[in-house]
Amino acid sequence: MKFYSTNNKDHKVSLKEAVIKGLAPDQGLYMPEQIPQLPASVIENLSKLSFQEIGYEVIGAIFGEDLSHDEITELVDHTLAFDAPLVEVEKDIYTLELFHGPTLAFKDFGARFCSKLMSMLVEEEKVRVLVATSGDTGSAVANGFYKVPGVEVIILYPSGKVSVLQEKQFTTLGENVKALEVDGVFDDCQRMVKEAFLDRELNEKMLLTSANSINVARWIPQCLYYFYAYSRLPKNSKKVIFSVPSGNFGNIAAGILAERMGLPIDGFVASTNVNKVVPDYLKGVPFRARPSLQTISNSMDVGNPSNFYRLLALYGGDEDLLKEKVKGYFFDDATTREVMKEVKDAQGYVMDPHGAVAYLGLKEYMESNSDVLGVFLETAHPGKFRDVVEAVHQEEVILPKRLAEFLEGKKKVEKLPNDFMAFKKYLMAE
Template identity: 50%
Template sequence: MIFHSTKTPSLKASLEEAVFNSLPSDNGLYVPEYIPKVSAQFLNNIEEKTFNEIAAEVAWTLLGDEITRAEIEEIIQRSFDFEAPVKQLGSNDFVLELFHGPSMAFKDFGARFMAALMSYFLQKSQKEIKILVATSGDTGGAVALGFYKVPGITVTILYPKGKVSEIQERQLTTLDHNVSAIEVDGNFDDCQRLVKEAFLDEDLQARFHLASANSINIARLIPQSFYYFSAYAQVKHLQKPVVFSVPSGNFGNLSAGLLAYRMGLPVEQFVASTNLNNTVPSYLESGDYDPIPSIETISNAMDVGNPSNFVRLKTFMQDDWNLITDKISGFYFDDQQTREAMRKVYDAYEYVMCPHTAVAYQGLQEYRRKNQSDFTGVFLSTAHPAKFLELVEDTLRFRIEIPERLEKLLSVEKTSLKMKPSFQDFKELLISIL
């Protein structure tokens, strides 16, 4: 599979080059040069397959001209020892639970696949790489755990001071070994900007083999398409059109859904559900893309005012606003509405949602209210509610059960480096620690 830049299609890269370079030299994003379709036979029998069998088939369809089927299956087996179950809430509403991996967030799918894929290539090249990643919440923990003690790889994670939950912060600041965390006195957009500037800095590129584990890296995006196929397999027997509501911040998750759709997955509609960082819903309404400074909300992992993956979203839909708005609806919600949804779902089904999941639920309900057709609605649950313990308990007014793996983190002391959002300071810090 050849990948090219969203800005300059003539800038091309192999899978290995795209994974390790992360960004093209023109500061675009890598996308597949063409998107192959899965077979009709695969879709006809998809409900009979396991998650890993589905993942292997999708990965083979996309990457099979560069990696053998046996190697792909081995990478899949190393990546996924957990499921993505769909659970029913109400007659036509279903929740896709993506928090059964080691960090208990959906980012585990991308981080673990990327770690296994990089390890595969590194075993051949004997290179060492330095991964830089910015996180607004769950990415950091997933990357930290996914790459922890992987030979030939060191990881540096940037996160905004005071803007991630306590458990999220502990997940990325308590490992040490090959994982370092930098606490930036700013917001997620600052962290993301610093990482992007590092990849474009010729001096840093000459000193280190830098790679990104953010969703700007195509190796993070590809495996997120797997669980859309898996979710479809679990609701296919209902024989209704399927609508996915996706809680959206940087828009990698929704872009992965569009990749699945372009590969042949039958999807009636995607719902882009956001908090007050409503840049994309506004674009879907007006046709004008007008990034805003990020706004702090209780669904903090989605506090992104200028989503990096928006350009991929457009590219997958041929940069055509009419095609985009035909397949994607957008809605946004404030914190009060998010808390109300958390209470409503618990009262009705005794199901506890994190705030991001609640935003996705609201988006699905708003779409259902405006579209009276009969469909199966699947909203994505991106993190275990215990990762937002204080907020969830304050909203629902009772104590929730904390999984043992998360509870242990609360007694471990964090270790992080602190800095202002200055690229020169960041560069000097990187040189001193890498």
Template identity: 50%
Template sequence: MKFISTRDNSPAVSFFEAMRRGLAPDGGLYMPEQIPKISEDFWSSIPGKSFPEIAFEMAKPYLEEELTENTLRTVVEEAFDFPVRMKSLGNRQHVLELFHGPTLAFKDFGARFMARLFSENAQKESEEVTILVATSGDTGGAVAHGFYKVPGVKVCLLYPKGKVSPLQEKQMTTLGENITALEVDGVFDDCQRLVKKAFLDKELNEKLQLSSANSINIARLLPQSFYYAYAAGKLMEQGVSDPPVFSVPSGNFGNLTGGMLAGQMGLPIKHFLAATNVNDVVPEYLRSGDFKPKDSVQTISNAMDVGNPSNFSRMKFLFKSSGSKMKDQISGYSYSDEETRQTILDVYKEEEGYLLCPHTAIGYRAAIEYQSETNTGNHLITLATAHPVKFRDVIEPEIDKKIELPARLNRTLKNKKKALSIDKNYGSFKEQLMQLHSR
């Protein structure tokens, strides 16, 4: 299978080449030349299948020219060696807990899968790869831990100073070794701009083999389609035959794009909800038809503080730039910090102490609102993107109770921060990259 740019002005490449490049030469994002269709027999067989079994079948059409089946099975079994749980909250509402991996965030799925693919590719190539990552929260920690000590790979993480939680910062800045963290005096959009500019810098790319582990990378995107099928299978095990509605907390919109990919591969899905905070560029597009990027606003759901989501180009690609088709399948919702806090408290009181992180709370509120507006009889699944303990500073004042910190995270908080501070100018970033290369 070949992969092409969303801007359609770059040569088609293999999966591993698309993974290594991260961004296409024309500045577009890589997507499959054709979305593979998986048989109805497979989708009807997913109840009772393990997550790695589902992941293997969904990944195979994309990677069958790159890896043997045995190698691919090993990759998915090693990458997804942690549980995925679904919590039913009544009235056909469910929460898919994607935060049981090493860093307690859904980003572990993409980071661990991608790290193992890079490891496999490193056995074929002799060149060292430098991975650039802009993060507004959990991506940094997931990538740092996923790629820690992976041979032939250096990782450079960029995060906005003072705009990630203390735990998120420690998860990405305490490892050292092949992981370098850059604390940028700016916002997430500045970090993302620096990364994109580096990929288009001819001089830099002549000296470094650059790639990315953000959701712009096709290897990060692909595994984000797997858990939609797993969740649907869990509903089918309960005797639910109608396709579900998925409510997806959305920032850079890679997670939602993964769901759309699963749907176009044949997974029966009723509808998607694009749920975000006041950085509502995509919900506004779904309402008005105008895509107007804007400066991001800082909120308590920091991973969604994105004013120009990169994966919108992939959303347009999947719908062949038809706004009407996108609106038929996706509804947009956005909420304030006050509404987010209220949802956390309401669910805590009504669901016997069940806790939602701020991002998940936004998704859940959208699911409740959509259910009320449409009176749908379909079940709704909200993707829980991070463990609530990662946002203790937000949640504890609302519930008036301390959240116990898992032992492994307590150890992380005690580790020493190792980060370099830079301004948001590209020259400062390029200088740090060149120094990284010379080590």
């Protein structure tokens, strides 16, 4: 299958080029030329399939022209090495727990798939993976690519704007993982990464790629857990709605990809914090990037979400259809803290701030829509935001062993000013 740029449908490349380049030369995001439709028989029998069997069907449909049966099996087995349980929180509301992987965040799925596929596609040349992170992407990619031969990972993150645990997960590894602490916000980190991809001198000297959700190999596999969640829901006549905590909007775009492939999802809720560029757009305000604002749900502190253009592409550029299928809501920190406490007190369920925002979006949607079966995505273990969660509940959060072990590691970082030329100088000296 060929992959086209969201900025130019006539620019088409192979799977290998889309994965290794990450970003198109015109700064567009790569999209599959066709969105394959799963047979109705597969959709009807999803509940009889394991997570891995669902993965074989979906990944086979998308990548079957480029990868062998054995390669697809190996990719899926490596990616889906842990569960994503669906947990009933209250009547008609479920959470999809996506934090049971190595770094306890949903991005483990995409990072493991991306690292495995890249190792299959890359040949002799050394690849440098550039990653901008507002939190969980850095830890997932760092651990997914840790010690992968022929790959060096360089992570840019905003100083003082990620949680201590998130920071420790990607700054303590060493080996082939380098961390740069940028004097700025996430959008500055993302801008510098994009500029590096477009810099001729850098690209003549080295092979650069990305493992952010802008890379199709990081983005596409996230659709798998939507199929899995749907397969485990009770079967009734109610509409199925997914509420997704959204920052760079890759996760919700993956859900829409699943829906476009034939999964009968009736709608999506894009739930955000006060960085509300997309919710405003969905209510009729022209899309306009803004400086990001710092919140307790820091992984969503994005003022210029790259994957917005994938949302449009998935609906064929039809803005009206996008606004019909996706509703957007935003919530401030005070409201987020309040609902975290309410759900813990009433249901005994502890949410992280991002899952709490998704829960709020789902509840707001359900206030004006009846006969709904709702799923909100819990994208990170509450322990990753221990300071916030403990302050809300006034009790200690017990960290899983693998999280606690990261806290013992020593940070290995370099400081970087908010300046592309300084970043370029760093890369040229590598």
